Amino acid sequence: MRARMALMVQGAQLELREVLLRDKPASMLAISPKGTVPVLQTANGGVIDESLDIMCWALPPESQWFALATQAEQLEQARSFDEKFKPHLDAYKYHRPGAGRCREEYRDLAAGHLDRFEANLRHHDYLLGTTPQLLDLAVMPFVRQFASVDRPWFDNQHRQSLRRWLDRWLVDPLFTAVMTKFPQWQEGRLGERWPSGESRRAE
Numbered sequence: 001m002r003a004r005m006a007l008m009v010q011g012a013q014l015e016l017r018e019v020l021l022r023d024k025p026a027s028m029l030a031i032s033p034k035g036t037v038p039v040l041q042t043a044n045g046g047v048i049d050e051s052l053d054i055m056c057w058a059l060p061p062e063s064q065w066f067a068l069a070t071q072a073e074q075l076e077q078a079r080s081f082d083e084k085f086k087p088h089l090d091a092y093k094y095h096r097p098g099a100g101r102c103r104e105e106y107r108d109l110a111a112g113h114l115d116r117f118e119a120n121l122r123h124h125d126y127l128l129g130t131t132p133q134l135l136d137l138a139v140m141p142f143v144r145q146f147a148s149v150d151r152p153w154f155d156n157q158h159r160q161s162l163r164r165w166l167d168r169w170l171v172d173p174l175f176t177a178v179m180t181k182f183p184q185w186q187e188g189r190l191g192e193r194w195p196s197g198e199s200r201r202a203e
């Protein structure tokens with residue numbers, strides 16, 4: 001979703017191929033054997049298969065998305081958040097009975113990484129200041145996933161500025177636009193013309 005938001009901001013027309021993770025297309029694995037999404041194939045045949053790299057490809061370093069901190073600074077913060085937060089988020093969201101810790105412990109470990117955001121958001125509407133930056137787009141989908149596991153719990157925490165920030169993103173046209181679901185892409189077919197959403201499926 002974060003890669004899609006950056007690509008939508010960029011405004012280029014893409015062919016979007018919706019992938020089911022349990023049924024990955026051979027053509028995707030051929031260009032990116034690690035088998036994670038998103039994968040972007042550029043017009044010159046280049047392959048970018050890390051979402052933050054796709055964001056940086058789509059958002060030029062001199063754009064407004066880097067007005068409050070450099071691309072390198074924001075990337076470092078986003079990568080560090082991914083590394084520390086995501087494993088706890090996954091352990092909380094997909095908790096298994098045999099896991100080393102109980103669900104609430106994983107929840108609280110993940111939540112600890114949100115306190116820094118809350119502190120910033122008490123002073124301004126976005127993570128780094130008064131305008132949205134790459135960092136907001138990069139972390140928002142994960143904060144959304146975290147909040148969605150137990151929304152009443154999330155809403156009752158002390159992180160009320162974070163809650164308001166998330167609620168604003170959830171209705172932001174950029175976010176709602178990328179949440180459109182598409183049918184699974186089938187090998188040999190054309191994908192969706194995106195962002196317009198018009199079907200380019202060949203008959």
Ligand SMILES: N[C@@H](CCC(=O)N[C@@H](CS)C(=O)NCC(=O)O)C(=O)O
Nearest residue numbers: 021022035036037038049050051052
């Ligand atoms: N660091 C990668 C992580 C990508 C990733 O793990 N994506 C998940 C889906 S959100 C995935 O493709 N998992 C592979 C699978 O479940 O088979 C990125 O940000 O692009």
